[in-house]
Amino acid sequence: MNDIEEMERETDYRVPALQRGLSILGMFSARERILSMSDMAERLGVSSSAVYRIVQTLVDMGYLRRVGRNAFELGTRVISDGFSYLASRDIVEVSMPHLNALRDRTSLSCHLSIRDQTDSLYLYRALAPQRLTVNIPVGTRLPCHSTAMGRMLLTGLDELELAQLYHNVRLDDYPLPAPRTLPELQQLIARDREQGQVVHRSDYSTAIATAIYDHQGQVVAAINLSGPDAVMTTPFAQEQFLKSLLATRDSISGELGSL
Structure with a gap:
């Protein structure tokens, strides 16, 4: 198996939803404490509907916290963990x-x-x-x-x-x-x-x-x-x-x- 085939095989094992969820958490920083769902979708290069369920799951688990109708910040779960x-x-x-x-x-x-x-x-x-x-x-x-x-x-x-x-x-x-x-x-x-x-x-x-x-x-x-x-x-x-x-x-x- 050559290097390209090996990389393609490793890619097959990725979980896109998990990858997007972790990418969303990584978007927050000291400079950007609050992001909208459209901000997240734009940076991921997908539609807002594509990230809606991921964001909602992160909110339910405490990793994100809703601070407005369409605004979110890191939740206490991230900090405590x-x-x-x-x-x-x-x-x-x-x-x-x-x-x-x-x-x-x-x-x-x-x-x-x-x-x-x-x-x-x-x-x-x-x-x-x-x-x-x-x-x-x-x-x-x-x-x-x-x-x-x-x-x-x-x-x-x-x-x-x-x-x-x-x-x-x-x-x-x-x-x-x-x-x-x-x-x-x-x-x-x-x-x-x-x-x-x-x-x-x-x-x-x-x-x-x-x-x-x-x-x-x-x-x-x-x-x-x-x-x-x-x-x-x-x-x-x-x-x-x-x-x-x-x-x-x-x-x-x-x-x-x-x-």
């Missing part, structure tokens, strides 16, 4: 060297996660070089209320926000020691918030987690140390590991602007 991505990327870049150093000091695995609704989403792991280790891949989602890092992520919410988040979530489907009711969850998270860390045992392993804070004092992520019970269960070991974990928390939070 963009800042969420940048914040997550910054957190990983800032946290990575600190978690690697923590792993080297303790010989335990370290993980970093953020909250996505009721899930704890794993963004980074520093894997310990020992045979018995806790290894949770990047991209894994685990229920917040049943994990150490997840519970620390939930400490960023107050009692009302917790109730709203878990309004339609069944908690009694999860095995103990996960909380089984909303009041139980609220009490647990209040205690976690006061203590500033969570120790959680499961499947012959133990995890110690704490929260990461940004320049506004908001919980933006969580980190943990995790390893086999044989290493983690003695009070002295837990005390030393917790001390190292909290020092790492302070270093990462400090780079994010937390006082």
Whole structure:
């Protein structure tokens, strides 16, 4: 297959409506904050009717916002998604060297996660070089209320926000020691918030987690140390590991602007 045939084949896989939708979003800039549907159609070289459904879909999804009868600006979805991505990327870049150093000091695995609704989403792991280790891949989602890092992520919410988040979530489907009711969850998270860390045992392993804070004092992520019970269960070991974990928390939070 020659280069021309290869290019034609790749073109066949394109989705014209998606391509036009992304092109429309790319038309907005600091100089041009508001565009009409006819502006979009003219720049795409198509009729207004050809972009009507695309624009309406972008409005319905929050990527565009109608500001007049035939005028649109970028919607909050673009801004929130963009800042969420940048914040997550910054957190990983800032946290990575600190978690690697923590792993080297303790010989335990370290993980970093953020909250996505009721899930704890794993963004980074520093894997310990020992045979018995806790290894949770990047991209894994685990229920917040049943994990150490997840519970620390939930400490960023107050009692009302917790109730709203878990309004339609069944908690009694999860095995103990996960909380089984909303009041139980609220009490647990209040205690976690006061203590500033969570120790959680499961499947012959133990995890110690704490929260990461940004320049506004908001919980933006969580980190943990995790390893086999044989290493983690003695009070002295837990005390030393917790001390190292909290020092790492302070270093990462400090780079994010937390006082």
